[in-house]
Amino acid sequence: MNIIGCILDPSSGRVVLDGDPVYDGKWLRSDLRRLRLDKIGFIFQAHNLLPFLTAAENVSLVLDLAGWAPEKGKERAKELLDYLEVGHRAPVKPALLSGGEAQRVAIARALANRPRIILADEPTAALDSKRAQLVMDLLRKLASEQEACILTVTHDEKIFDRFDRLIHLRDGKLADE
Template identity: 65%
Template sequence: MGGTASAPLVVLEGIAKGFGEGEARVQALSDITLSVEAGTVVGLRGPSGSGKSTLLNLIACILEPDAGRLALAGETVWEGGRYRRRDLRALRREKIGFIFQFHNLLPFLDATDNVALAMTLAGTGLAEARRRARDLLDYLEVGRRAAAMPAKLSGGEAQRVAIARALANRPRIILADEPTAALDSERARVVMDLLRQVAREQRAAILVVTHDEKIFDRFDRLVSLRDGRIESELVPAKAA
């Protein structure tokens, strides 16, 4: 697999997270140790309440761990009970792209400007942002829909635009929360194949939370969570 010899882009060591106080406290994650290398797509599966979304939100620096160490793209982000960065929004803009179950495209912007907006918010000029947006849409084979409004896009097309938006600021880490749940089997596999392509060609590490058994064969590794702990990890058999 590409990227397995390089340093991991995501490193979690002994990560723990709980919610609530006293007898009402719930331990959402316990002693999570996991690494994801460049060029790799890792699936996170498990029953509801197993800690999948909590783990994704910790990696995204949306939730703060209680213990352990988190490093992203070679930078220790959280350790010793505190974040090592003051501006977490800048950290997310620099290092992380997000893909959601529903595309969450802005309905009043066309496909190009939905992608360009992510870059202009990070300080890129509008002309350059639109140029890169069109390049990304071409890369994801949806360039012919660059001027289309979200309401005119199919589910698969909209999700490709959302992937382009996630790539806009050249993140090395992409976090996806149920990105194929709203798609049929064929479109779900196409989206996952695109993510595999992105991981290899952009040298990205991609983590995907999913319940979707029809895409398990698209992962390089599949990590199972139960009761806030890693229960198992396997390399799925790839489909022909």
């Protein structure tokens, strides 16, 4: 996921994201941060929210960086936080959020800019089963509506039915598909 997210250099091969070659022996884009901002949403196992920003500010920050008008960014953040059932926690800083609430804010942040690629590392780990299904339903809806690719690493067998394709890795090698 770190290679697809343009964070680590591949040891060989090419990387093509959304039809755009980005690595072929070297990075082909001079600004990988902009590429990540424009095309990739990251959902980390640890929420990685900025502690000095509120939940809403953590989500709208991505949109500010992408150049959205501030009011549109706030509207989009509210829409996502409400959908993920944490809209009432929008003015709260991360230290006062439960683990599940913080994870849902982090998911809203990853989806904010409508990226074409979502990289999700254990996105439901901190969520109860009801909210895990809600998050997976949102990710599937996003994938369908925006023709986005969602790559998820998970051990949560309860969400396997939400994926179009499962690839099992064992000790870093393809075990089965």
